[in-house]
Amino acid sequence: xxxxxxxxxxxxxxxxxxxxxxxxxxxxxxxxxxxxxxxxxxxxxxxxxxxxxxxxxxxxxxxxxxxxxxxxxxxxxxxxxxxxxxxxxxxxxxxxxxxxxxxxxxxxxxxxxxxxxxxxxxxxxxxxxxxxxxxxxxxxxxxxxxxxxxxxxxxxxxxxxxxxxxxxxxxxxxxxxxxxxxxxxxxxxxxxxxxxxxxxxxxxxxxxxxxxxxxxxxxxxxxxxxxxxxxxxxxxxxxxxxxxxxxxxxxxxxxxxxxxxxxxxxxxxxxxxxxxxxxxxxxxxxxxxxxxxxxxxxxxxxxxxxxxxxxxxxxxxxxxxxxxxxxxxxxxxxxxxxxxxxxxxxxxxxxxxxxxxxxxxxxxxxxxxxxxxxxxxxxxxxxxxxxxxxxxxxxxxxxxxxxxxxxxxxxxxxxxxxxxxxxxxxxxxxxxxxxxxxxxxxxxxxxxxxxxxxxxxxxxxxxxxxxxxxxxxxxxxxxxxxxxxxxxxxxxxxxxxxxxxxxxxxxxxxxxxxxxxxxxxxxxxxxxxxxxxxxxxxxxxxxxxxxxxxxxxxxxxxxx
Amino acid sequence: xxxxxxxxxxxxxxxxxxxxxxxxxxxxxxxxxxxxxxxxxxxxxxxxxxxxxxxxxxxxxxxxxxxxxxxxxxxxxxxxxxxxxxxxxxxxxxxxxxxxxxxxxxxxxxxxxxxxxxxxxxxxxxxxxxxxxxxxxxxxxxxxxxxxxxxxxxxxxxxxxxxxxxxxxxxxxxxxxxxxxxxxxxxxxxxxxxxxxxxxxxxxxxxxxxxxxxxxxxxxxxxxxxxxxxxxxxxxxxxxxxxxxxxxxx
Numbered sequence: 133x134x135x136x137x138x139x140x141x142x143x144x145x146x147x148x149x150x151x152x153x154x155x156x157x158x159x160x161x162x163x164x165x166x167x168x169x170x171x172x173x174x175x176x177x178x179x180x181x182x183x184x185x186x187x188x189x190x191x192x193x194x195x196x197x198x199x200x201x202x203x204x205x206x207x208x209x210x211x212x213x214x215x216x217x218x219x220x221x222x223x224x225x226x227x228x229x230x231x232x233x234x235x236x237x238x239x240x241x242x243x244x245x246x247x248x249x250x251x252x253x254x255x256x257x258x259x260x261x262x263x264x265x266x267x268x269x270x271x272x273x274x275x276x277x278x279x280x281x282x283x284x285x286x287x288x289x290x291x292x293x294x295x296x297x298x299x300x301x302x303x304x305x306x307x308x309x310x311x312x313x314x315x316x317x318x319x320x321x322x323x324x325x326x327x328x329x330x331x332x333x334x335x336x337x338x339x340x341x342x343x344x345x346x347x348x349x350x351x352x353x354x355x356x357x358x359x360x361x362x363x364x365x366x367x368x369x370x371x372x373x374x375x376x377x378x379x380x381x382x383x384x385x386x387x388x389x390x391x392x393x394x395x396x397x398x399x400x401x402x403x404x405x406x407x408x409x410x411x412x413x414x415x416x417x418x419x420x421x422x423x424x425x426x427x428x429x430x431x432x433x434x435x436x437x438x439x440x441x442x443x444x445x446x447x448x449x450x451x452x453x454x455x456x457x458x459x460x461x462x463x464x465x466x467x468x469x470x471x472x473x474x475x476x477x478x479x480x481x482x483x484x485x486x487x488x489x490x491x492x493x494x495x496x497x498x499x500x501x502x503x504x505x506x507x508x509x510x511x512x513x514x515x516x517x518x519x520x521x522x523x524x525x526x527x528x529x530x531x532x533x534x535x536x537x538x539x540x541x542x543x544x545x546x547x548x549x550x551x552x553x554x555x556x557x558x559x560x561x562x563x564x565x566x567x568x569x570x571x572x573x574x575x576x577x578x579x580x581x582x583x584x585x586x587x588x589x590x591x592x593x594x595x596x597x598x599x600x601x602x603x604x605x606x607x608x609x610x611x612x613x614x615x616x617x618x619x620x621x622x623x624x625x626x627x628x629x630x631x632x633x634x635x636x637x638x639x640x641x642x643x644x645x646x647x648x649x650x651x652x653x654x655x656x657x658x659x660x661x662x663x664x665x666x667x668x669x670x671x672x673x674x675x676x677x678x679x680x681x682x683x684x685x686x687x688x689x690x691x692x
Numbered sequence: 693x694x695x696x697x698x699x700x701x702x703x704x705x706x707x708x709x710x711x712x713x714x715x716x717x718x719x720x721x722x723x724x725x726x727x728x729x730x731x732x733x734x735x736x737x738x739x740x741x742x743x744x745x746x747x748x749x750x751x752x753x754x755x756x757x758x759x760x761x762x763x764x765x766x767x768x769x770x771x772x773x774x775x776x777x778x779x780x781x782x783x784x785x786x787x788x789x790x791x792x793x794x795x796x797x798x799x800x801x802x803x804x805x806x807x808x809x810x811x812x813x814x815x816x817x818x819x820x821x822x823x824x825x826x827x828x829x830x831x832x833x834x835x836x837x838x839x840x841x842x843x844x845x846x847x848x849x850x851x852x853x854x855x856x857x858x859x860x861x862x863x864x865x866x867x868x869x870x871x872x873x874x875x876x877x878x879x880x881x882x883x884x885x886x887x888x889x890x891x892x893x894x895x896x897x898x899x900x901x902x903x904x905x906x907x908x909x910x911x912x913x914x915x916x917x918x919x920x921x922x923x924x925x926x927x928x929x930x931x932x933x934x935x936x937x938x939x940x941x942x
Contacts, residue, residue, distance in 0.1 A: 235841075261870065264861075264870070265861040265862065265866075268860055268861050268866070269860075269861055272855065272860055275896075276851075279904055282838065282840040282841060282903065282904050282905075283838055283841065283904075283905065283906050283907070285905060285906070288900050288904045288905060292896050292900060295892070295896055296892065296893060296896065299889055299892040299893075300889070303885045303888065303889060306870070306873060306885065307873075307881060307882075307885065310873045310874060310876065310881055313874055314874070314875075337877070337878040338878070678767075678770070679770060679771055681767075682767055682768055682770040682771040683771045685764075685767070685768050686768050686771055686772065689712075689768070
């Protein structure tokens with residue numbers, strides 16, 4: 133097994149080389165070569181995962197030579213290798229036809245292979261240097277993939293944004309590696325993590341704790357790669373690149389933040405403060421991304437902000453101590469977001485034929501002879517919305533893992549699950565239907581199936597990814613805060629949510645009055661949203677000022 | 693004596709304003725071959741002086757001077773448009789890092805290796821400048837953009853050279869910087885990382901001004917297959933040497 137694992141990152145790089153060498157001779161058929169090799173990678177990844185589970189020998193580590201250039205098979209690398217290889221294969225197959233009329237067809241497949249190889253190397257890296265190499269390469273190849281169409285100015289501009297943000301994320305990881313190496317004198321993960329476990333209280337410069345400092349630096353690296361506020365601006369604009377790249381990026385590349393945090397879980401378990409930071413930044417980004425998603429009128433950009441929000445949730449989950457859940461989330465998100473991107477073109481095509489705007493109910497009633505839509509009484513639906521999701525969530529988790537409620541992180545996640553459930557029921561209630569009771573029953577049933585399925589799979593996945601129960605408990609404990617503060621925060625959040633719903637309801641029923649009285653406020657808010665809170669403008673202004681200063685310096689020093 | 697030797701070494705492992713001498717000299721030389729020889733030999737003279745005089749700094753002013761020089765030239769690199777001048781500024785930003793590396797008391801061979809690794813990208817950039825000037829009469833970024841469309845081989849060479857200039861994996865500069873950071877103090881590490889980030893920014897701007905964007909400028913002939921393969925071999929050699937030599941620290 134230890135030998136075959138080398139094939140997983142190695143084969144895509146080999147494919148890239150072959151595509152480059154035979155690109156001119158084989159023409160468009162070169163894509164088949166790339167797809168064929170990537171299919172082999174998927175098969176090897178499946179074999180590796182099955183063998184790992186079947187043998188049950190625990191994590192294994194192997195190096196080519198010396199202390200670096202090593203790979204590690206553990207649950208995280210085995211499962212992520214399969215996910216990445218699988219998504220990449222789908223993107224490869226999709227690109228065969230999608231990119232057929234684009235210039236640089238062979239170059240595109242070469243870059244796709246290089247990117248796949250880099251991500252696979254990142255998830256399987258067994259030491260700090262290999263991880264750094266892969267971490268850097270991901271940013272480089274993403275830049276060239278986004279700038280694949282070499283001429284449009286906007287594509288280049290946004291590819292540059294992405295590149296420079298990724299570089300900002302590369303450097304904290306370098307610093308983290310430096311601190312770890314200096315403190316523990318090891319590069320390979322098994323030795324490094326064993327030494328951290330033995331002496332978790334080691335100190336580094338300025339008498340700072342090594343674990344806390346490294347966790348903070350890794351978190352910064354993750355923020356840049358996973359588009360967390362304020363380093364999120366590149367993601368929605370990277371849609372200028374080819375659609376298959378968007379799919380691969382949203383389904384695989386942006387997940388790097390969650391993967392790296394999980395890889396360094398033995399460090400985070402000793403860094404409560406950084407876990408709290410992850411929670412706050414993740415929560416803020418989730419809210420920001422979701423709000424900005426609603427303000428978009430371009431489907432790809434809307435999907436971009438949706439990814440920002442989802443990445444926020446993912447980071448927030450790690451901040452709540454649910455490390456395995458973050459990986460489960462990123463896999464689920466990767467699959468559905470990849471599907472959405474690859475289907476975006478078809479949706480746009482369909483929208484050109486039919487605008488999708490529902491008919492006026494009166495028209496349907498008189499012309500189409502359809503009965504008028506009916507709705508359930510608001511009091512009943514209001515009560516159902518608040519109670520039903522909560523009951524389903526609590527019962528599902530109580531059945532799967534009764535001790536789940538003793539963890540603060542779990543309560544937080546249930547809280548967000550409850551809010552999501554309420555939103556789902558509310559959205560369903562607003563749909564026009566002839567039989568609202570049947571629709572509501574179906575929605576509740578679907579919600580229950582999803583929640584139960586999610587709970588069962590989520591808990592099994594957690595046991596697979598982190599088989600050591602004590603370690604799982606320690607992660608939740610590290611993410612916890614004192615009970616009183618926790619209780620106050622939960623109540624406060626619940627009040628904010630209920631106030632939000634009430635506000636939305638009152639705004640809806642008193643629309644004209646609210647518009648008249650608060651028109652200016654709405655306009656200001658709309659301006660803020662449409663300019664995405666001016667974050668990108670601020671960066672632009674800073675960039676221009678720095679370039680002007682550089683020019684002035686060169687002029688003063690006479691270019692010498 | 694040692695102060696004089698330090699000042700002399702600061703000319704060859706350039707610290708601002710002593711670096712003005714190297715940049716002025718590099719600008720005057722027109723022959724690419726002589727420039728390449730200068731870029732390889734110049735820092736080695738500085739290394740020889742440091743090793744001979746045992747001038748490794750223990751910290752303090754000299755270290756701060758080296759960091760600020762590296763940052764200053766990296767920052768100025770952002771708006772340099774002529775490729776030859778770009779190579780000289782990159783060298784002026786990279787070579788001061790040798791001062792920081794010798795602080796860690798590495799072996800003589802590793803100091804020489806480090807200086808060579810820091811010279812690799814500027815030397816490659818000189819070759820690019822020569823190829824650009826021969827075809828387009830001038831090697832200015834932003835003047836003749838969009839080369840990727842008509843000159844794919846030359847564009848590939850520019851891309852690879854720029855990646856080397858950004859000290860990205862697997863080029864020797866990457867491992868040299870890791871070796872330096874492996875034994876660096878936090879202050880030095882922050883200075884080195886800032887320099888590294890500025891190189892990346894400058895490199896991306898260089899690519900946008902040459903390889904990417906709408907095609908403009910005269911019609912020109914691409915690199916021949918032989919020249920491309922020669923360059924590829926040179927790059928492979930550099931990468932292999934970078935993989936074998938990691939600075940002795942890692």
